[in-house]
Amino acid sequence: MSPITVTDHTIVQEVTIKAPAERIFNALTRPAELLKWWNCEGKFQLIHAECDVRPGGGWLMRVQGANCRTGQPESVVSGEYRTVDPPTTLEFTWNRKGEDYPESLVRWDLDEKNGCTTVRVTHSGLISEQMRARNNGWSLILQLMHDYLSHDAD
Amino acid sequence: MVTNARRQRDRVFRVVADPTRREILNILRGGEQTVGGIAQRFRISRPAISKHLRLLHAAGLVETSPLGTATMCRLNAKPLRAIEDWLGDYESFWRDSLESLKKYVEEENK
Numbered sequence: 001m002s003p004i005t006v007t008d009h010t011i012v013q014e015v016t017i018k019a020p021a022e023r024i025f026n027a028l029t030r031p032a033e034l035l036k037w038w039n040c041e042g043k044f045q046l047i048h049a050e051c052d053v054r055p056g057g058g059w060l061m062r063v064q065g066a067n068c069r070t071g072q073p074e075s076v077v078s079g080e081y082r083t084v085d086p087p088t089t090l091e092f093t094w095n096r097k098g099e100d101y102p103e104s105l106v107r108w109d110l111d112e113k114n115g116c117t118t119v120r121v122t123h124s125g126l127i128s129e130q131m132r133a134r135n136n137g138w139s140l141i142l143q144l145m146h147d148y149l150s151h152d153a154d
Numbered sequence: 155m156v157t158n159a160r161r162q163r164d165r166v167f168r169v170v171a172d173p174t175r176r177e178i179l180n181i182l183r184g185g186e187q188t189v190g191g192i193a194q195r196f197r198i199s200r201p202a203i204s205k206h207l208r209l210l211h212a213a214g215l216v217e218t219s220p221l222g223t224a225t226m227c228r229l230n231a232k233p234l235r236a237i238e239d240w241l242g243d244y245e246s247f248w249r250d251s252l253e254s255l256k257k258y259v260e261e262e263n264k
Contacts, residue, residue: 011244015252019259027259037258040250102171119255121248126241144179144231 010124017119021112024119025087028108029053034061047074057081059092083107094123102127162213163236169213170234174198175206179215182229189225 017024027033031049038046038061048062060078079093082105090108104125111118169175174196181192189207193200207227210216214233219226 009241011241011248013245013248013252015256017256017259024255024259027255037254038251040254043250044247119252121252123244123248126244127237144183144229144234 009126010122011126012120012122014118014120017117018115019117020115021087021110021117024110024117025090028090029084029086038063053081053084055081055084057084079103079106087112159236159239162233163240165213166215166233166236169209169215172206174203175210178203178206178210179229182216182227186226186228188221189227192227 027037029051031051034049034051035046038049044063044065046061047064048060050058050060052058058078058080060076062074062076064074076097077094078097079095081090081092083089083091088110092106094104094106102125104123107122107124109118109120109122111120170179177196178192181187181195189204190200192207193203196203207216207218211218215230217228217230219228
């Protein structure tokens with residue numbers, strides 16, 4: 001597992017899996033498979049998934065305990081597929097119901113070599129890029145946050 | 155159960171999503187200001203600015219104290235920590251998800 005990178009509020013995580021990319025692409029796009037793996041004991045568990053896997057098609061997931069920090073019992077996350085390019089690329093928008101946060105974007109890149117696949121997930125637009133462009137102001141918030149956190153670390 | 159932490163976090167996001175309120179924070183970044191001093195910098199009415207200030211105050215981003223007949227406002231960036239925490243939740247969420255995906259696919263392949 002690679003270390004986390006957080007740049008401009010994009011989260012990038014990578015893992016290498018001993019399996020062909022196609023196998024992983026299926027695990028990411030088929031509800032029956034998603035339900036088998038998308039959970040983490042004591043933290044969160046996927047309990048329902050819908051995937052209309054085509055550009056513009058919708059997806060929806062219901063996750064139990066998706067946010068242990070806030071103690072919220074269940075969250076509904078949904079969005080729309082933007083890029084569906086099996087078995088290498090899957091991109092979709094990400095909206096968490098009932099929260100005021102702007103829409104973000106999740107991208108999966110699968111790179112297969114010698115039977116192993118590097119899986120990279122990129123979650124961008126957290127504190128949305130498009131909002132930053134439109135209102136030209138999130139950079140201030142990030143700056144203030146940075147000021148505060150650096151001060152806090154002293 | 156919706157916790158106070160989450161409520162506070164949502165409040166911070168809502169408050170900073172507005173350009174006027176962000177501009178007020180920007181002004182206060184340069185130092186303390188009276189309500190009147192802030193209002194002078196905007197074309198919108200003083201009651202409208204006061205309303206924005208009330209919301210910033212409710213989210214804990216602006217602290218106020220009386221100064222004679224005026225009200226002094228100062229920035230408190232601490233609540234922005236909620237945004238950082240929210241990003242941290244996503245970090246661990248994706249880390250756990252990838253670990254789980256790896257385990258599932260590799261064990262099935264055996």
